[in-house]
Amino acid sequence: xxxxxxxxxxxxxxxxxxxxxxxxxxxxxxxxxxxxxxxxxxxxxxxxxxxxxxxxxxxxxxxxxxxxxxxxxxxxxxxxxxxxxxxxxxxxxxxxxxxxxxxxxxxxxxxxxxxxxxxxxxxxxxxxxxxxxxxxxxxxxxxxxx
Numbered sequence: 001x002x003x004x005x006x007x008x009x010x011x012x013x014x015x016x017x018x019x020x021x022x023x024x025x026x027x028x029x030x031x032x033x034x035x036x037x038x039x040x041x042x043x044x045x046x047x048x049x050x051x052x053x054x055x056x057x058x059x060x061x062x063x064x065x066x067x068x069x070x071x072x073x074x075x076x077x078x079x080x081x082x083x084x085x086x087x088x089x090x091x092x093x094x095x096x097x098x099x100x101x102x103x104x105x106x107x108x109x110x111x112x113x114x115x116x117x118x119x120x121x122x123x124x125x126x127x128x129x130x131x132x133x134x135x136x137x138x139x140x141x142x143x144x145x146x
Contacts, residue, residue, distance in 0.1 A: 066100065066121060066129055066144030076122040081133065087111040088140060094131065096121075101146035102131060108140055 028040035065077045079096035087110045088094060095101050096119055118134040121142065131140040 063098075063100075066102070076120055078118070078120045081114075081117055081119050083116060085112060085114040085117055085133070093145065094119075094142070099146075100144060102129070102142035103145050104131075104140055105143050106141040108138060110136060110138055110140075112136060 024040075024044050028037055028044070031037040031040055061074050062077050065074050077098070077100070079098040079100070081094060082097045088104050089109045090104055090107050092104045093101050094104070100121070102121060112133075112135065114133070114135050117136075120132045121129050121144075122132065124130045124139075124141065129142050129144065131142045133140070
């Protein structure tokens with residue numbers, strides 16, 4: 001399914017999604033040529049909530065990894081921790097280069113001095129997730145918060 005068609009379908013089913021106005025929709029609906037009609041719908045500005053919903057609907061599965069509604073087919077996401085990584089403590093938040101933010105949920109702590117280490121989050125037992133960090137000999141139990 002094309003992203004523009006998916007966005008148009010989502011906008012009709014997202015609660016609270018407000019479009020520019022009804023006149024714009026009527027004008028687009030009246031166009032006979034498919035390409036012109038689609039271009040007309042594409043030109044309608046999305047409300048911020050609808051735009052966010054549409055963007056998350058077409059996001060790749062790896063971007064949703066770790067979130068409750070994410071598909072189960074992905075077992076691991078590879079990224080990097082940008083900049084100086086000095087370790088972690090319980091409840092610390094670790095931001096990956098791909099934009100995901102993971103929170104430490106076990107009681108572990110570690111002190112390291114690493115520059116932009118590679119990191120991977122993979123599925124653990126019983127629906128948990130573990131963070132593997134290059135240069136660290138421990139696994140950190142985490143949960144996705146962003």
